[in-house]
Amino acid sequence: MPVITLPDGSQRQFDRPISVAEVAANIGPGLAKAALAGKLDGILVDTSTVIDYDAKLSIVTDKDPDGLEIIRHSTAHLLANAVQELFPDAQVTIGPVIEDGFYYDFAYKRPFSTEDLAAIEKRMAEISAKDLKVHRRVMPRDEAVAHFKKIGEHYKAEIIGAIPAGESISLYGQGDWEDLCRGPHVPSTGKLKAFKLMKVAGAYWRGDSRNEMLQRIYGTAWANEKQLKEYLTRLEEAEKRDHRRIGRELDLFHLQEEAPGAVFWHPKGWTLFQQLIAYMRERQTAAGFQEVNTPEVMDRELWVKSGHIATFGENMYLTQTPDERTYALKPMNCPGHIQVFKQGLRSYRELPLRFAEFGKVHRYEPSGALHGLMRVRAFTQDDAHLFCTPDQITEESVKVTQLILGIYRDFGFEDVRIKFSDRPAKRVGSDEIWDQAEAALRQAAAAAGIETTLNPGEGAFYGPKLEFVLRDAIGRDWQCGTLQVDFNLPGRLGAVYVGEDSQKHTPVMLHRAMFGSLERFIGILIEHHAGKLPTWLAPVQAVVMGITDRQDKYCLEVAENLRNQGVRVETDLRYEKVGFKIREHTIKRVPFLLVAGDREVEGRTLAVRTRGGKDLGSLELVELTALLCDEVASRGRLVLEDRVSQRRSA
RNA sequence: GCCGGCUUAGCACAGUGGUAGUGCAACGGUUUUGUAAACCGUAGGUCGGGGGUUCGAAUCCCUCAGCCGGCACCA
Numbered sequence: 001m002p003v004i005t006l007p008d009g010s011q012r013q014f015d016r017p018i019s020v021a022e023v024a025a026n027i028g029p030g031l032a033k034a035a036l037a038g039k040l041d042g043i044l045v046d047t048s049t050v051i052d053y054d055a056k057l058s059i060v061t062d063k064d065p066d067g068l069e070i071i072r073h074s075t076a077h078l079l080a081n082a083v084q085e086l087f088p089d090a091q092v093t094i095g096p097v098i099e100d101g102f103y104y105d106f107a108y109k110r111p112f113s114t115e116d117l118a119a120i121e122k123r124m125a126e127i128s129a130k131d132l133k134v135h136r137r138v139m140p141r142d143e144a145v146a147h148f149k150k151i152g153e154h155y156k157a158e159i160i161g162a163i164p165a166g167e168s169i170s171l172y173g174q175g176d177w178e179d180l181c182r183g184p185h186v187p188s189t190g191k192l193k194a195f196k197l198m199k200v201a202g203a204y205w206r207g208d209s210r211n212e213m214l215q216r217i218y219g220t221a222w223a224n225e226k227q228l229k230e231y232l233t234r235l236e237e238a239e240k241r242d243h244r245r246i247g248r249e250l251d252l253f254h255l256q257e258e259a260p261g262a263v264f265w266h267p268k269g270w271t272l273f274q275q276l277i278a279y280m281r282e283r284q285t286a287a288g289f290q291e292v293n294t295p296e297v298m299d300r301e302l303w304v305k306s307g308h309i310a311t312f313g314e315n316m317y318l319t320q321t322p323d324e325r326t327y328a329l330k331p332m333n334c335p336g337h338i339q340v341f342k343q344g345l346r347s348y349r350e351l352p353l354r355f356a357e358f359g360k361v362h363r364y365e366p367s368g369a370l371h372g373l374m375r376v377r378a379f380t381q382d383d384a385h386l387f388c389t390p391d392q393i394t395e396e397s398v399k400v401t402q403l404i405l406g407i408y409r410d411f412g413f414e415d416v417r418i419k420f421s422d423r424p425a426k427r428v429g430s431d432e433i434w435d436q437a438e439a440a441l442r443q444a445a446a447a448a449g450i451e452t453t454l455n456p457g458e459g460a461f462y463g464p465k466l467e468f469v470l471r472d473a474i475g476r477d478w479q480c481g482t483l484q485v486d487f488n489l490p491g492r493l494g495a496v497y498v499g500e501d502s503q504k505h506t507p508v509m510l511h512r513a514m515f516g517s518l519e520r521f522i523g524i525l526i527e528h529h530a531g532k533l534p535t536w537l538a539p540v541q542a543v544v545m546g547i548t549d550r551q552d553k554y555c556l557e558v559a560e561n562l563r564n565q566g567v568r569v570e571t572d573l574r575y576e577k578v579g580f581k582i583r584e585h586t587i588k589r590v591p592f593l594l595v596a597g598d599r600e601v602e603g604r605t606l607a608v609r610t611r612g613g614k615d616l617g618s619l620e621l622v623e624l625t626a627l628l629c630d631e632v633a634s635r636g637r638l639v640l641e642d643r644v645s646q647r648r649s650a
Numbered sequence: 651g652c653c654g655g656c657u658u659a660g661c662a663c664a665g666u667g668g669u670a671g672u673g674c675a676a677c678g679g680u681u682u683u684g685u686a687a688a689c690c691g692u693a694g695g696u697c698g699g700g701g702g703u704u705c706g707a708a709u710c711c712c713u714c715a716g717c718c719g720g721c722a723c724c725a
Contacts, residue, residue, distance in 0.1 A: 114655085201654070218720080248661075547685095
């Protein structure tokens, strides 16, 4: 006779085997109605699951993250059901839950159109309205393979065929429709109410571009209409942060057809770019890096030796010149830095040598990969290569890791994850060397006290890497920094140093980037801040404006004064109402709007308004300058707005 | 690169076979103005490029390019 222990510790005894749904009903009619599934001894099960032994059970409802996941999974089934009713010869493949929703891939003779999508969504609502009971049955693997082959579901048959023989397969469905699935699912289709189909797209079968392309339908599903609406609003908000849109609105940069994937930086955007470089230069110089600069165009043979041609030849730009030689535009800076290292005979006493370069690289990325500043064909890396002895790897890696994390903090990114990527299938160097490199990097990560997650097979072709992934204001992850241990390239390109033993040795090379790509990092910053860049980065930090032309002279004087203190300031002396000017510069996300009327001229002050719309009242010019400079120098840790507000309230 | 969609004035968009439009911006004028849009007027387009169908193409067809959403790729 089963004794069921509920999450609050209470126990209920039953005199016969009992289903999850019955337990829920025994607790209360409200819960019976809300039950989507059960968690039986930690495992999710259907509400129809019968329990005939003592167990711990919690009832899963749509308030649970597990419940939402089940809703999404069942909605994916609902989608497949609707598609097969409307398009009987469409074959089902896979339909997993993803963040905020689900997708389902179908094999069909033609792509689905947006009209099809509307029709499918309508049919889904109809099936939901019928509140069909979701049923489950189990059959042996081989029988399941035969069954799916018989009904013309060849992809499903292939998937099941990969499951070990002898195992049983569960089938879930509603009405006449059925699909292979591990479950669990909601008890009936009526539980699926708040969903929306989002888009159709092509996707390769089994994620391999050599396979045929399937039709993927993406959808979102939520516990209720309110959540769905909130999600759609969130998408709209994210769209407003799009760096491509803000880049145009703020006149930062543009892209055009003649140069796909290459950026035309406008004065304001380039100011931001230069701020990042100045900042990075300061930080890395303090950390013992020396800046170098190496050619953008070098003989193709160098890239054959390095192994880049073999691995990435298809993605490199080659030049045609009147001479007989073929040159390549550099896709990376490492071989250039190795050439600098190789000049003269290096001694172990010089190591570690740390060469840094703001190197502009060109990569012929697949056309479909290009995306604003985030994925371009010409970009600037804040690249560096550390040449060291094997003994120095750990210490240098720890220092680089700390530098990277410190830099992210200055930009307001506190939430950073680190991935460890080990040897890829396509690589150079022996397994022994890879064993050594991976062990060295693992040890370095441990010494730095950081936690990493494994990213199997994702290392560079010459070495394993740590990837620094930062999370932005709306929860998206961006891979930026990287630290790679390389036992291969220095040897391939003939770099040596003389050791303590007077013998020649090959140095180990550490590759590191912190922003990764300056272009991309700017894109991330724009989206993270929705264009409201911190004052220390803003291309224009303040605009001085008068109310009438009586204040013109004073405005110019104030601006000059601020400019002399290093503030990036503009004046707006147009013959317009102050409200109009405020609106324009607020839209341009200028941090501080400084207004001068007759009162301010007389008192040598400025009325200060923030882009957030806050009126900070009048401040004396000297005081304002000091506060502004503090905010910039502290990189936003001393906030003008907060300091003024605090003082006013004190 | 693959699948689908899109490309009309500086920007956002309307126009589905019969004389290319609206709003904002721009330019000219009037308004001297106190914190998110003053008013009036003017100009601006080989409708992404090329080819075809048609008496006639922004509109239909072919092709190339770019962009957008996915997939694949990402040293």
